[in-house]
Amino acid sequence: MVSTDTIKRQKIFQELRRLQQRDFCFSSGHILGSMCTVPHPLAREAYVQFLETNLGDPELCPGTKEIESRYIAFISNLLHAPKTSAGQIVSGGTEGNITAMWIAKQLSGKKEIVLPKSAHFSFQKIASLMDMKLVEIPVTNEYTMDVQLLKKKIRRTTAVVVGLAGSTELGTIDPISELSDVCAEEHIFFHVDAAFGGFVIPFLKELAYKVPDFDFRLRGVCSISIDSHKMGYAAIPLGTLVVRKKQWLGSISVDSPYISSEKQAGMLGTRSGAPVAAAYAVAQYLGYEGYTQMVASCMDVTRYTEKRIEELGLRLVMKPTMNVLGVKLKKPGLVVKKLSENGWRVNKVERLSCIRLVLMPQITKQIIDEFIPVLQKACQEVGEL
Numbered sequence: 001m002v003s004t005d006t007i008k009r010q011k012i013f014q015e016l017r018r019l020q021q022r023d024f025c026f027s028s029g030h031i032l033g034s035m036c037t038v039p040h041p042l043a044r045e046a047y048v049q050f051l052e053t054n055l056g057d058p059e060l061c062p063g064t065k066e067i068e069s070r071y072i073a074f075i076s077n078l079l080h081a082p083k084t085s086a087g088q089i090v091s092g093g094t095e096g097n098i099t100a101m102w103i104a105k106q107l108s109g110k111k112e113i114v115l116p117k118s119a120h121f122s123f124q125k126i127a128s129l130m131d132m133k134l135v136e137i138p139v140t141n142e143y144t145m146d147v148q149l150l151k152k153k154i155r156r157t158t159a160v161v162v163g164l165a166g167s168t169e170l171g172t173i174d175p176i177s178e179l180s181d182v183c184a185e186e187h188i189f190f191h192v193d194a195a196f197g198g199f200v201i202p203f204l205k206e207l208a209y210k211v212p213d214f215d216f217r218l219r220g221v222c223s224i225s226i227d228s229h230k231m232g233y234a235a236i237p238l239g240t241l242v243v244r245k246k247q248w249l250g251s252i253s254v255d256s257p258y259i260s261s262e263k264q265a266g267m268l269g270t271r272s273g274a275p276v277a278a279a280y281a282v283a284q285y286l287g288y289e290g291y292t293q294m295v296a297s298c299m300d301v302t303r304y305t306e307k308r309i310e311e312l313g314l315r316l317v318m319k320p321t322m323n324v325l326g327v328k329l330k331k332p333g334l335v336v337k338k339l340s341e342n343g344w345r346v347n348k349v350e351r352l353s354c355i356r357l358v359l360m361p362q363i364t365k366q367i368i369d370e371f372i373p374v375l376q377k378a379c380q381e382v383g384e385l
């Protein structure tokens with residue numbers, strides 16, 4: 001006889017599955033507009049194994065804390081961070097940016113954030129949360145921050161300058177080297193938002209792509225935010241903020257009297273070690289070589305997609321810098337709606353009158369071959385073609 005408890009469990013899981021079936025899933029390949037991906041199988045396994053850990057109280061789990069330190073060391077090496085640096089695990093790009101702006105505000109005592117118009121919307125939250133002011137700099141024809149205009153906007157009240165290494169909309173890289181020099185000379189905190197590009201640019205360089213420098217080898221770079229749950233092939237939620245000087249974390253630390261460590265830096269208290277263990281497992285498994293191959297494959301699919309889209313008679317916003325493509329459209333919203341009705345998820349960027357495709361590791365050429373006729377039909381139906 002089946003016990004009442006078993007029946008209860010079965011019912012709950014039936015309900016969960018029924019609701020889950022409404023979700024789009026990355027493994028179907030039909031999500032083409034997100035910067036997240038199917039976690040690597042090792043990430044999945046490690047995640048479950050570390051489910052009960054709490055890195056907010058690190059003395060309770062010294063082993064998981066060690067994994068965190070090793071993962072931060074891996075990321076710091078990837079970004080060529082100096083010995084003086086430190087890393088802070090965060091939930092993703094939003095928290096990475098919030099934490100960096102918090103540090104910049106504390107260190108400078110100022111409230112102005114100078115950033116490109118293309119910056120992620122998390123900065124809008126930051127302005128509201130921390131009573132900071134956003135000074136937006138227009139972008140050039142290449143969709144990167146205009147350095148000459150930036151120079152004019154730097155003032156005594158500037159707390160921080162933000163540069164993008166992989167913009168959300170098009171994957172563009174701001175002139176980080178020039179920005180770094182400007183900020184170093186003006187003694188201004190310079191944060192690089194590499195939430196997406198942090199796990200792409202180092203490997204593009206390895207593959208001999210001509211991409212600009214963006215990391216701590218540039219003297220003016222003070223902090224970099226990089227997400228493992230995007231191109232790091234790990235599980236949500238995980239990112240790392242690396243700061244050039246360890247003592248800067250002191251500016252966002254408080255006494256933590258009820259737990260075993262004396263001080264706690266950053267926004268969160270209780271936080272899971274599961275995504276950290278998952279990301280560490282993936283990094284150990286793939287290593288630099290594995291990530292390089294992954295990026296090479298994403299770029300191969302990107303080139304293929306680019307070609308197939310142009311063959312349809314559609315135009316790209318620009319030649320892609322990394323595995324992000326903007327497809328110029330008159331009515332991107334209508335095309336997105338049609339695609340969604342046909343089971344495909346892409347994102348629209350109204351500001352640039354385009355749709356954005358992100359060629360993440362799970363997207364293959366076969367998937368693109370399935371997608372192209374659907375895109376063509378959608379475009380024909382709304383009069384784009």
Ligand SMILES: Cc1ncc(COP(=O)(O)O)c(C=O)c1O
Nearest residue numbers: 035092093094095120168195196
């Ligand atoms: C450049 C950039 N920064 C920050 C974020 C925010 O990241 P998250 O959604 O993980 O908080 C994103 C998200 O796409 C991004 O592309």
